[in-house]
Amino acid sequence: MNTKLRPPAVPLVTIDPFFSVWSMADRLTDDDTRHWTGRRQAFTGLLSIDGVVWRFAGRVEPNPERYYTEPEAMNQTGLEVTALSTRYEFEAGGVGLDVTFTSPLLPDDLELLSRPASYVAYRVRSLDGKPHQVRLYTDVTGEWCVNETDQAITWQQEAQGELAVLQVRHAEQNPLHSSGDDQRIDWGTFMLAVKQTPDVQTYLDQASIRKQFVREGEIRPNEGKAALAQPQPVREAELVLACVWDAGEVAGTDEKSQLIVLAYDDVYAIEYFGQPLEAYWKKDGTSIPTLLIEAFQNYPDLMARCDTFDAKLREDAIRAGGEKYADILSLSYRQAIAAHKLVQDSEGQVLFMSKECFSNGCIATVDVSYPSIPLFLLYQPELVRGMMRPIFKYAASDAWEFEFAPHDVGQYPLANGQVYGENKLEGQMPVEECGNMLVMAAAVTLADGNTDFVLEHRELLAKWADYLVEHGLDPEHQLCTDDFAGHLARNANLSVKAVMGVASYGLLCGLLGEAEAAERYRQAASDMARKWEGLAADPTDESHTVLAFGQPGTWSLKYNLVWDGIFGTGLFGEEMIRREVAWYLEKQERYGTPLDNRAAYTKADWLVWAGALAETREDFQRIVEPLWVFLNETRDRVPFTDWYDTKTARQIGFQHRTVVGGLYIKLLKDRGWERA
Structure with missing residues (x-):
């Protein structure tokens, strides 16, 4: 073998x-x-x-x-x-x-x-x-x-x-x-x-x-x-x-x-709302000749640091999920970073600009940043803020007309305003992007305890939280991050994201010392979660929840539930989550569990997030190790794709995307918020 x-x-x-x-x-x-x-x-x-x-x-x-x-x-x-x-x-x-x-x-x-x-x-x-x-x-x-x-x-x-x-x-x-x-x-x-x-x-x-x-x-x-x-x-x-x-x-x-x-x-690396920006390494006037000389001078020390980092990462990954999980994380690390460009804006703030590689080329895509953040929360939370700043800047401008969060700020390397869906309402992801931005804001604040960033963008975060309270529980016909599957009304997994977005804002209020607001949003999220369990129950089979409310006989990976465990909010029933994990194992194909009942394909990031719902290391490994088998056996020789067929191991689309940073979710869950 x-x-x-x-x-x-x-x-x-x-x-x-x-x-x-x-x-x-x-x-x-x-x-x-x-x-x-x-x-x-x-x-x-x-x-x-x-x-x-x-x-x-x-x-x-x-x-x-x-x-x-x-x-x-x-x-x-x-x-x-x-x-x-x-x-x-x-x-x-x-x-x-x-x-x-x-x-x-x-x-x-x-x-x-x-x-x-x-x-x-x-x-x-x-x-x-x-x-x-x-x-x-x-x-x-x-x-x-x-x-x-x-x-x-x-x-x-x-x-x-x-x-x-x-x-x-x-x-x-x-x-x-x-x-x-x-x-x-x-x-x-x-x-x-x-x-x-x-x-x-x-x-x-x-x-x-x-x-x-x-x-x-x-x-x-x-x-x-x-x-x-x-x-x-x-x-x-x-x-x-x-x-x-x-x-x-x-x-x-x-x-x-x-x-x-x-x-x-x-x-020049990025055009940022009309302004050309140089790469971050040039911020203090460093020249290429100096950079090259230092690269050779620093090589022995750098290799020692790299070897130490590599060894610690592998040790942590093996402890969390075994040798094969460690292989997956080692293969994904450089890709997760190399799908970004690091620059600094005119105010000296870090911008970490992703490219949505072999998807549509969008820059700073919110629902690409969201799955990628586990790696960066673990090792450098400031990079998560660097992902979010362009979205906040654009959403606060007159160019953005909607009450929910944008999808992107352009097409790489030109970050001059959203291009996705031609800015038509039917092409947007209202619940998706609001939920993503709120979860990311809570996660990065918990990661290092720095509340200045959320204070700076408080008005938008509050608006998006209220949007989810009103529209998030039972989403209308709209896209989610899995937009390749098309529009879907009453998307149960998208509803979970809305619940966690509201809960995230409650956590932020608590971190800011606002006890009354924290309790109000916590209670709103709790009420939404209780209603969700009733709406998501399948009357024909209580062993799993449905893909969309009112669609018995359907199912999907409820990967957004992972934040309930990571944040310790305890909004969703533990027994329901146990049944979900058992169902994912029952529906598993050779190369993993499909994203939902509609097709045989899955997403690598969401598969690992679903695995991280498991209570035991053994069940996590059982869900995730088919991803290792896919990587080992696929005939499609491309940088780590996150969208593939669970029966044939063929790539469906996407490659070289930063979303593979999401594969670090189990390390994040196991480590908790010790950095704060």
Whole structure:
């Protein structure tokens, strides 16, 4: 029985929605590396061992329409994915090679989390004790800085201190000129940086230099020096940013190592209600040369911090839900962060802007933030406030005409106002978004005890709470976050969200010392919950609740109930929740329990939230481990999808979304509010 997870896609370079590259294959040599959208952004690696060249990453021939005999792939003997690093192990010709990709997204350091620099570290050693001559070749392509390969690029190399920095950029620089979903950045500068030492040579040339390395195990001194005509379309130039490390002789137990940094300066990151904003790491005037120098200087300390974080996260995850749950959380961590961009507004406040990846490309989507928050509540609550600020700003403006909360503030990277549903009433999610914002506000305040944020936005929160008291118990015909299932009236799970939204506002009033208001909203939520249990009961089968009030014989995952346990509000009956969990187990397919009775698909985030309703660790594992099986067996090689078929393991839609942060809900529930 296989107990080691085979990820559907492996995170390599994961910083933000534009700078996120993955391996979508079992082995790093099986395919080119790709942007999360599936477009090729190639990273190629070759290793010469005693004059014989092997391949450890990607492919040599850049044009699949041409025939070329690829060098033999090294034997990939290991793959480990932790929260912050991906480690590959290879063997060939008596030599071992370790390749480690690390994006140091440590949540206690926002400048570091924002820094657009990702490490690739190499270590070579003799496996048979004999001496071997080793030389390593790495390159990345001009594809990394354009949206389409017919776009022209320019390139240059600079010395920055002790570093050699190879750079490539789109010839037409126009930051923030467009928005979209299946879109890559075509402004700013992509870089490969390496320390200038006698054993390292760097090249800006056509990809044909790969073939010379394959034939000769090196690149002749006169190669890579001839100036190519600039600018040129990516597909015609076939430009690579390459370096060759001559490791010399490796023998005995000696190990040798090398490090490169891949970085991206996007110039401007987000347009925020008409104002272009730079990435957060630039807030104090830090420059790219300084960033790169510090990246190399800080590497040993950063890796120690990353390893400590990885180990603690895995330990906590195993305690909460077992080894497979730990695998799921490790695979989801970098994606949850890399689906955001961290910036700072003109008042110096943190904005953590999500992209609704392969959904519609919306930015700062409320019902995408809501499922993602467990990870951020655990490790950095300020990022949850950073998700909410754009919504509060927009909802308080004259541009927002409705009495309920908005869905989004634009399409990534342009945050200039909601685009979802063309702002027509029938396209909105009134109960959904009000409930989401209220739960998020209560959760982030409980997480660290800081009430300043809710005081600042008190008027909107109160309005949304009153909206839910009036309209939330028995929702009208409207959308919820599971909008792919269409409009639904009297949605029982949406009603739970309304109850928890009202309860959340009561909690906030209590935290603000307003006892009378706290009791009034607590009582309103309690009354709604009692009525809910009557409305949601299935008269034909008392073992579960219905999908929608008045629809006997239906059912759904009541994932929104999880906050009743996390907040300790105790509004809903424990026996009802036990029956729900038992029902979810009864309805389970090979790859998980469907979202509801209407279709065989499920949502990964909601599945884990439903599992977190279980009283025992064993029942939680029984509900969640089919998700691990899905990841291990699906044929759809994409970054962690959250919407898939529970019978076939096929992706239905969505990938690379931050909602996988919601998979941390069991850690959050187990930890409680000890931070407060």
